Amino acid sequence: MSEEEWDVIVVGGSAAGLSAALMLGRARRRVLVLDAGQPRNRFAAHMHGVLGNEGADPAEFLQRARAEVAGYGVQVRRAEAASVRNEGSGLSVTTDDGRTLRCRRLVAASGLRDELPQIAGLAERWGIDVLHCPYCHGWEVRGQRFGVIANNAMAAHQAQLVRQWSDDVVFFAAGAGDGAGVEVDEPLRDRLASRGVRVDDRAVREVVVAGGRLTGVRVDGGGVVALDAIFTAGTMRPNDEYLAGLELKRDETPVGSFLSVDGTGRTSNARVWAVGNLSVAGATVPLAIAAGAMAGGMVNMDLIEEEFDEAVAGR
Numbered sequence: 001m002s003e004e005e006w007d008v009i010v011v012g013g014s015a016a017g018l019s020a021a022l023m024l025g026r027a028r029r030r031v032l033v034l035d036a037g038q039p040r041n042r043f044a045a046h047m048h049g050v051l052g053n054e055g056a057d058p059a060e061f062l063q064r065a066r067a068e069v070a071g072y073g074v075q076v077r078r079a080e081a082a083s084v085r086n087e088g089s090g091l092s093v094t095t096d097d098g099r100t101l102r103c104r105r106l107v108a109a110s111g112l113r114d115e116l117p118q119i120a121g122l123a124e125r126w127g128i129d130v131l132h133c134p135y136c137h138g139w140e141v142r143g144q145r146f147g148v149i150a151n152n153a154m155a156a157h158q159a160q161l162v163r164q165w166s167d168d169v170v171f172f173a174a175g176a177g178d179g180a181g182v183e184v185d186e187p188l189r190d191r192l193a194s195r196g197v198r199v200d201d202r203a204v205r206e207v208v209v210a211g212g213r214l215t216g217v218r219v220d221g222g223g224v225v226a227l228d229a230i231f232t233a234g235t236m237r238p239n240d241e242y243l244a245g246l247e248l249k250r251d252e253t254p255v256g257s258f259l260s261v262d263g264t265g266r267t268s269n270a271r272v273w274a275v276g277n278l279s280v281a282g283a284t285v286p287l288a289i290a291a292g293a294m295a296g297g298m299v300n301m302d303l304i305e306e307e308f309d310e311a312v313a314g315r
Helices: 015-026 058-070 155-162 186-193 241-246 285-313
Strands: 005-011 031-035 075-078 081-087 090-095 100-108 112-115 146-149 169-172 198-200 204-210 213-219 224-226 229-232 235-238 250-253 256-259 272-274
Touching: 005 015, 005 090, 005 285, 015 031, 015 058, 015 100, 015 285, 058 075, 081 241, 100 285, 146 155, 146 213, 155 169, 155 186, 155 229, 186 198, 213 229, 235 256, 241 272, 272 285
Parallel strands: 005 031, 005 100, 031 075, 100 272, 146 169, 146 229, 169 198
Antiparallel strands: 081 090, 090 100, 112 235, 204 213, 213 224, 250 256
């Protein structure tokens, strides 16, 4: 093989991608990881719910993971995939710096980006006291005053979910007032009220901070609702534009359009797997690690089958 031909290229150097790379490296495959350096959880100082790494710094976790895969000959390169196309018996990957790389299989693990509600001051607190996943950060703010800002059709579910971590929850159903909120009918209003979740129908205009911490939100009319933590969901945009030329099948979900995959992460293109948040919006770090490990093992097995088929045909 030449320097720019690989058994497998992994696009994405976070938990899912490095997990797949680890399995493939241990299987003696020639693996290149393209890492854009923008992991979804880069805004958080700590990871939670990750057995054996509880409370770990995400950046330090990835640093250890890169060292582990390097021990098996996996190369990690800071670059982004710009496009992928079928080429002969494999795939051709063009990077953002104009390089052309070839591989037999590809694992897409490039994650997603969160487009946050357009509320003054909200983005600056993302990952600190403006949060998304209560399983990741709920314990750290337990028992405090929560606000849930609607931003998609699943917002009422989020309001019910976070009630487990606090009995003081306000649901801002209108969200930022940009049409992304939800309509709360009487049955839903009664359901929320049954466990003390209050509904505020005013749009949220600003996050209020004092003394370096969130203290509330300013709503339509200028009033301030006192809070200690906010939960909201960004609009989830999978980082899969580079795969557009392959015309992969997609699933339309309540939180967006995602690549359609089977139980191993294989897409509608037999040479391409998609794992982590790229295909499952709600995948936490341990779920992404598991998906990457599954895909890595299955990609190796797929290559083994191909190699035996070729060997039999060549006899």
